[in-house]
Amino acid sequence: MILVTGFEPFGQHSDNPSRELAKAVDGRRVGGQDVRGSVLPVHHSEAAVAVERLVSELDPMAVLHLGLAEGRARIGLERVAVNALDYSIPDASGYRAIDEPCVAGGPAAYASTLPLRSILAALTAEGIPAFISNSAGTYLCNQTLYTTLHLITTRRLRTRVGFLHLPLLPAMVAASGLDQPSMSVATMLRGVEVTLEVIAATGAGELRRTR
Amino acid sequence: MILVTGFEPFGQHSDNPSRELAKAVDGRRVGGQDVRGSVLPVHHSEAAVAVERLVSELDPMAVLHLGLAEGRARIGLERVAVNALDYSIPDASGYRAIDEPCVAGGPAAYASTLPLRSILAALTAEGIPAFISNSAGTYLCNQTLYTTLHLITTRRLRTRVGFLHLPLLPAMVAASGLDQPSMSVATMLRGVEVTLEVIAATGAGELRRTR
Amino acid sequence: MILVTGFEPFGQHSDNPSRELAKAVDGRRVGGQDVRGSVLPVHHSEAAVAVERLVSELDPMAVLHLGLAEGRARIGLERVAVNALDYSIPDASGYRAIDEPCVAGGPAAYASTLPLRSILAALTAEGIPAFISNSAGTYLCNQTLYTTLHLITTRRLRTRVGFLHLPLLPAMVAASGLDQPSMSVATMLRGVEVTLEVIAATGAGELRRTR
Amino acid sequence: MILVTGFEPFGQHSDNPSRELAKAVDGRRVGGQDVRGSVLPVHHSEAAVAVERLVSELDPMAVLHLGLAEGRARIGLERVAVNALDYSIPDASGYRAIDEPCVAGGPAAYASTLPLRSILAALTAEGIPAFISNSAGTYLCNQTLYTTLHLITTRRLRTRVGFLHLPLLPAMVAASGLDQPSMSVATMLRGVEVTLEVIAATGAGELRRTR
Numbered sequence: 001m002i003l004v005t006g007f008e009p010f011g012q013h014s015d016n017p018s019r020e021l022a023k024a025v026d027g028r029r030v031g032g033q034d035v036r037g038s039v040l041p042v043h044h045s046e047a048a049v050a051v052e053r054l055v056s057e058l059d060p061m062a063v064l065h066l067g068l069a070e071g072r073a074r075i076g077l078e079r080v081a082v083n084a085l086d087y088s089i090p091d092a093s094g095y096r097a098i099d100e101p102c103v104a105g106g107p108a109a110y111a112s113t114l115p116l117r118s119i120l121a122a123l124t125a126e127g128i129p130a131f132i133s134n135s136a137g138t139y140l141c142n143q144t145l146y147t148t149l150h151l152i153t154t155r156r157l158r159t160r161v162g163f164l165h166l167p168l169l170p171a172m173v174a175a176s177g178l179d180q181p182s183m184s185v186a187t188m189l190r191g192v193e194v195t196l197e198v199i200a201a202t203g204a205g206e207l208r209r210t211r
Numbered sequence: 212m213i214l215v216t217g218f219e220p221f222g223q224h225s226d227n228p229s230r231e232l233a234k235a236v237d238g239r240r241v242g243g244q245d246v247r248g249s250v251l252p253v254h255h256s257e258a259a260v261a262v263e264r265l266v267s268e269l270d271p272m273a274v275l276h277l278g279l280a281e282g283r284a285r286i287g288l289e290r291v292a293v294n295a296l297d298y299s300i301p302d303a304s305g306y307r308a309i310d311e312p313c314v315a316g317g318p319a320a321y322a323s324t325l326p327l328r329s330i331l332a333a334l335t336a337e338g339i340p341a342f343i344s345n346s347a348g349t350y351l352c353n354q355t356l357y358t359t360l361h362l363i364t365t366r367r368l369r370t371r372v373g374f375l376h377l378p379l380l381p382a383m384v385a386a387s388g389l390d391q392p393s394m395s396v397a398t399m400l401r402g403v404e405v406t407l408e409v410i411a412a413t414g415a416g417e418l419r420r421t422r
Numbered sequence: 423m424i425l426v427t428g429f430e431p432f433g434q435h436s437d438n439p440s441r442e443l444a445k446a447v448d449g450r451r452v453g454g455q456d457v458r459g460s461v462l463p464v465h466h467s468e469a470a471v472a473v474e475r476l477v478s479e480l481d482p483m484a485v486l487h488l489g490l491a492e493g494r495a496r497i498g499l500e501r502v503a504v505n506a507l508d509y510s511i512p513d514a515s516g517y518r519a520i521d522e523p524c525v526a527g528g529p530a531a532y533a534s535t536l537p538l539r540s541i542l543a544a545l546t547a548e549g550i551p552a553f554i555s556n557s558a559g560t561y562l563c564n565q566t567l568y569t570t571l572h573l574i575t576t577r578r579l580r581t582r583v584g585f586l587h588l589p590l591l592p593a594m595v596a597a598s599g600l601d602q603p604s605m606s607v608a609t610m611l612r613g614v615e616v617t618l619e620v621i622a623a624t625g626a627g628e629l630r631r632t633r
Numbered sequence: 634m635i636l637v638t639g640f641e642p643f644g645q646h647s648d649n650p651s652r653e654l655a656k657a658v659d660g661r662r663v664g665g666q667d668v669r670g671s672v673l674p675v676h677h678s679e680a681a682v683a684v685e686r687l688v689s690e691l692d693p694m695a696v697l698h699l700g701l702a703e704g705r706a707r708i709g710l711e712r713v714a715v716n717a718l719d720y721s722i723p724d725a726s727g728y729r730a731i732d733e734p735c736v737a738g739g740p741a742a743y744a745s746t747l748p749l750r751s752i753l754a755a756l757t758a759e760g761i762p763a764f765i766s767n768s769a770g771t772y773l774c775n776q777t778l779y780t781t782l783h784l785i786t787t788r789r790l791r792t793r794v795g796f797l798h799l800p801l802l803p804a805m806v807a808a809s810g811l812d813q814p815s816m817s818v819a820t821m822l823r824g825v826e827v828t829l830e831v832i833a834a835t836g837a838g839e840l841r842r843t844r
Contacts, residue, residue, distance in 0.1 A: 073284070073392040074384065082713050082742060082767065099750060109715060109742030117732060127382030129393055134715065135768035170398050171338030173285065181284040181392030182340055187381050291530060293502050293556065310539060319502060320531030328521060345504065346557035495706070495814040496806065549804030551815055592820050593760030595707065603706040603814030604762055609803050 002033045002196055003060040005051065007067055007140070010042040011089045014175075017166045018066035020185055021192050030193065031200025033061065042092045042140055044085065048147040055151060055159065061204045062114070062160040063148055064195065067141035069165035073181035075123065075191050076133035076165035077116045081146035082109045086138035102146040110149035113205045114162030119198045128191045129183070136163055158204040164195060213244045213407055214271040216262065218278055218351070221253040222300045225386075228377045229277035231396055232403050241404065242411025244272065253351055254303045255296065259358040266362060266370065272415045273325070273371040274359055275406065278352035280376035284392035286334065286402050287344035287376035288327045292357035293320045297349035313357040321360035324416045325373030330409045339402045340394070347374055369415040375406065424455045424618055425482040427473065429489055429562070432464040433511045436597075439588045440488035442607055443614050452615065453622025455483065464562055465514045466507065470569040477573060477581065483626045484536070484582040485570055486617065489563035491587035495603035497545065497613050498555035498587035499538045503568035504531045508560035519560075524568040532571035535627045536584030541620045550613045551605070558585055580626040586617065635666045635829055636693040638684065640700055640773070643675040644722045647808075650799045651699035653818055654825050663826065664833025666694065675773055676725045677718065681780040688784060688792065694837045695747070695793040696781055697828065700774035702798035706814035708756065708824050709766035709798035710749045714779035715742045719771035735779040743782035746838045747795030752831045761824045762816070769796055791837040797828065 006022030009015055019039050026037030038054055040047045055063065069076055083106050085097035116132050123130040136142035145163040152159050167183040168176075217233030220226055230250050237248030249265055251258045266274065280287055294317050296308035327343050334341040347353035356374040363370050378394040379387075428444030431437055441461050448459030460476055462469045477485065491498055505528050507519035538554050545552040558564035567585040574581050589605040590598075639655030642648055652672050659670030671687055673680045688696065702709055716739050718730035749765050756763040769775035778796040785792045800816040801809075 073390060079717065080715050080741060083744070084712060084767070086765070107740055107742075108713060108744045109740075111716070111741045124385050124388075127385045129381050129384040129391075131388075131390065132719070134717070134771055138767055170340050170394070173340040174335050174338045177335075177342075179284060179342065180340075182394070183381070184395040184398055186397065187395055290506060291504050293531060294533070295501060295556070297554070318529055318531075319533045320504060320529075322505070322530045343508070345506070345560055349556055495812060546807050546810075549807045551803050551806040551813075553810075553812065592762050592816070595762040596757050596760045599757075599764075601706060601764065602762075605803070605815070606817040606820055608819065609817055 001058050001060045002030070002035050002199060003054055003058055003063045004035060004037045004192070005063070005065050006037070006039050008039060008042050008092065010092065013068070013172060015169060015172055016068050017169050017185060017188055018068055021066055021189055024189055025192060025196070030196040033200040035196060040144065044091050044093070044095045044097065044140060044143065047140060047144050051144065051148050052151055060159055062199045064199065065144050065148065065163040066192070067163065067165055068168070070168055071180055072165060072167050074129035074131050074167070075188065076131060077119055078112055078133050078136040078145060078163040078165060079116060080109050080111050080134065081136055081142050081149055082138070083107065083146060084138045085143055089139070091140060102143045103150050106150055110146060110153065112145070112162040113160045115198060115202045118202065119195050122194045122198050123191055126190060126194050128187055128194065130191065133165060136165065141165065160199060160205045164192070212269050212271045213241070213246050213410060214265055214269055214274045215246060215248045215403070216251050216274070216276050217248070218251050219253050219303065221303065224383060226380060226383055227279050228380050228396060228399055229279055232277055232400055235400055236403060236407070241407040244411040246407060251355065252303055255306045255308065255351060255354065258351060258355050262355065262359050263362055271370055273410045275410065276355050276359065276374040277403070278374065278376055279379070281379055282391055283376060283378050285340035285342050285378070286399065287342060288330055289323055289344050289347040289356060289374040289376060290327060291320050291322050291345065292347055292353050292360055293349070294318065294357060295349045296354055300350070302351060313354045314361050317361055321357060321364065323356070323373040324371045326409060326413045327373070329413065330406050333405045333409050334402055337401060337405050339398055339405065341402065344376060347376065352376065371410060371416045375403070423480050423482045424452070424457050424621060425476055425480055425485045426457055426459045426614070427485070427487050428459070428461050430461060430464050430514065432514065435490070435594060437591060437594055438490050439591050439607060439610055440490055443488055443611055446611055447614060447618070452618040455622040457618060462566065463514055466517045466519065466562060466565065469562060469566050473566065473570050474573055482581055484621045486621065487566050487570065487585040488614070489585065489587055490590070492590055493602055494587060494589050496551035496553050496589070497610065498553060499541055500534055500555050500558040500567060500585040500587060501538060502531050502533050502556065503558055503564050503571055504560070505529065505568060506560045507565055511561070513562060524565045525572050528572055532568060532575065534567070534584040535582045537620060537624045538584070540624065541617050544616045544620050545613055548612060548616050550609055550616065552613065555587060558587065563587065582621060582627045586614070634691050634693045635663070635668050635832060636687055636691055636696045637668055637670045637825070638673050638696070638698050639670070640673050641675050641725065643725065646701070646805060648802060648805055649701050650802050650818060650821055651701055654699055654822055657822055658825060658829070663829040666833040668829060673777065674725055677728045677730065677773060677776065680773060680777050684777065684781050685784055693792055695832045697832065698777050698781065698796040699825070700796065700798055701801070703801055704813055705798060705800050707762035707764050707800070708821065709764060710752055711745055711766050711769040711778060711796040711798060712749060713742050713744050713767065714769055714775050714782055715771070716740065716779060717771045718776055722772070724773060735776045736783050739783055743779060743786065745778070745795040746793045748831060748835045749795070751835065752828050755827045755831050756824055759823060759827050761820055761827065763824065766798060769798065774798065793832060793838045797825070
């Protein structure tokens with residue numbers, strides 16, 4: 001079982017490709033693994049609660065979070081989640097944060113446990129623009145990657161956890177009138193499929209030191 | 212009859228979306244107009260010769276040139292072609308140019324005669340990222356737009372002429388490893404179809420002053 | 423005599439480097455030429471009136487217009503002015519334009535008559551980031567370059583005319599909080615001095631065909 | 634005592650603003666603190682050795698590392714150093730790295746212990762473009778920030794540690810011919826002075842948990 005999550009639209013956006021993709025892969029079977037897609041609220045505390053419930057219920061071998069990264073031209077494979085919340089776009093509850101931790105007393109960062117290098121090679125071979133990103137930002141995307149890695153680590157689970165950041169959809173750019181890169185939902189969906197195939201083929205991770 | 216042209220690959224590129232699109236629309240019928248697609252050589256003098264032959268042979272009501280604009284995120288509707296050739300990437304014959312005119316003694320620029328504002332509105336309504344561009348550069352794309360407008364003007368034809376600049380294809384960006392925007396061929400093809408529909412509905416242009 | 427013009431601040435900007443530079447060079451003597459600096463209103467019709475009055479009064483051997491190009495990282499030596507006004511940021515009188523001509527019935531464009539290649543070489547040798555730009559946009563900067571070149575051409579004057587587009591000042595970027603390039607006023611001022619030296623050494627231009 | 638470090642030029646660069654600034658502040662006194670400037674080799678193991686020696690010798694209240702971030706428009710106050718080395722530009726010894734740790738078995742990241750928010754406010758008030766950056770990359774800049782924070786943490790020192798990433802110098806951009814932002818050495822130097830004033834006024838940090 002692999003859990004794939006997307007987010008609801010947020011800020012001035014009326015759509016969110018991560019939501020579309022999480023819905024699109026829900027119920028599929030990839031590389032011998034069932035795929036469960038779920039859409040998370042853009043909420044500084046409820047998103048983590050939802051992930052914790054899903055992990056407890058599903059006991060997935062991997063969690064692949066998806067989120068929107070406006071302005072990016074390629075799919076970003078996030079290398080790390082930092083223990084920082086710092087954003088001016090309010091979340092769904094109107095919350096904003098300046099230099100708060102994701103988890104008080106938590107480590108400065110967690111590294112993603114997905115096989116990023118293999119995923120990048122597979123995406124590139126498939127002709128899908130992607131790169132390994134060194135920052136998932138300090139908004140709810142980074143927070144979700146951090147809190148899920150914190151959950152897995154403190155519970156001593158072998159679940160692999162990672163995050164793909166997605167460009168805007170073409171229609172979102174067309175509607176905005178802004179000069180921003182985009183990626184079609186078909187290309188992104190193929191990217192998620194390829195990523196799930198690599199994750200399924202890699203198997204579960206090692207236990208991580210709790211410290 | 213509407214003539215659509217693309218270009219062969221050039222520089223370090225092994226593909227060119229403009230070529231794929233010119234081939235894809237060749238032989239179609241859009242808005243009551245036959246469409247003829249043709250691929251031009253990336254050559255500082257042969258491209259114009261090929262266009263002149265096609266215009267003489269086909270007597271099209273419009274010429275829509277397509278070309279690649281590496282680095283751009285949206286389809287660019289070119290407003291104007293300037294009388295300047297200035298490029299360091301050699302063309303197919305190895306030719307480079309510094310501050311040469313496209314046509315010696317020609318006017319400083321020609322304005323596109325396509326209904327750009329209507330095309331932009333139609334593309335935006337269709338969810339295709341596009342904008343009106345104020346510069347087609349000083350490479351062979353600009354030259355081709357200039358020489359075709361010069362041909363139409365000096366021959367006193369009513370043929371409408373314009374240029375769409377296209378982003379890189381996703382596979383070209385994936386192969387390059389560079390951080391560059393791309394657009395899927397499906398999105399671009401829909402963009403060309405929408406553009407042809409608007410052109411067909413608009414009809415031929417007025418005679419332009421030769422000056 | 424060389425006339426250097428800048429613009430008043432506009433839009434949300436409280437400053438304009440072109441104004442500072444026009445004031446800074448006013449009254450200087452460069453390469454045997456007196457320099458007169460003047461600040462133009464950001465107004466779709468009054469700017470051209472002011473330039474016409476200054477040209478009539480001063481009979482300069484060259485006119486160097488300066489303006490702000492938010493988002494640019496280097497000094498832009500504008501190659502051409504196109505006969506188009508198209509902007510959504512209102513000018514000082516609240517005026518906006520969509521696809522209007524700068525001069526009804528005027529040619530599609532005028533080429534700058536400054537020795538751009540020599541100026542670029544001199545700036546580069548001085549360590550000042552600069553480039554030859556193929557578009558001055560469709561706001562009042564382009565309009566001013568167009569109307570001055572139109573004036574010179576229709577009056578059959580030998581005055582050289584050109585436009586330098588300048589980056590934001592560092593303090594403007596700091597105040598905005600946006601991720602935008604800037605250039606110090608000292609670097610820009612040296613750039614204008616170098617440009618004036620090249621212009622003074624080049625001398626007046628040839629008469630241009632009115633057509 | 635505050636230790637300021639810069640780096641030697643690297644890659645295709647013939648200069649490095651961080652080197653110029655480290656030299657410029659060497660021997661100054663700011664906010665009651667002596668400043669010692671030192672230039673580090675761009676070497677994957679020798680840079681850390683040099684820092685360790687300087688920290689042992691000088692026992693500074695703070696270490697401010699400076700480095701070059703080509704392509705950035707503003708001074709970046711690095712929030713975090715991640716335990717990753719991943720770069721294709723060889724260091725001074727020809728070394729390249731793919732997904733190596735900075736310190737084997739070290740934590741995924743260390744957070745900077747400089748008062749970033751106060752420094753940002755002071756720089757902004759001074760009109761110097763700056764921002765809090767969430768990634769120092771995975772080259773030697775990030776490594777140096779990581780290894781110094783690791784040193785301070787494992788030695789249980791109260792020394793504050795941070796990193797400022799600097800744009801290219803204008804002359805470096807002019808020489809490259811590329812479209813890249815730059816910042817004058819005068820603006821950067823003022824930025825370093827302001828940063829040192831804030832650090833001196835803030836005092837030493839708290840002891841950090843070794844984990």
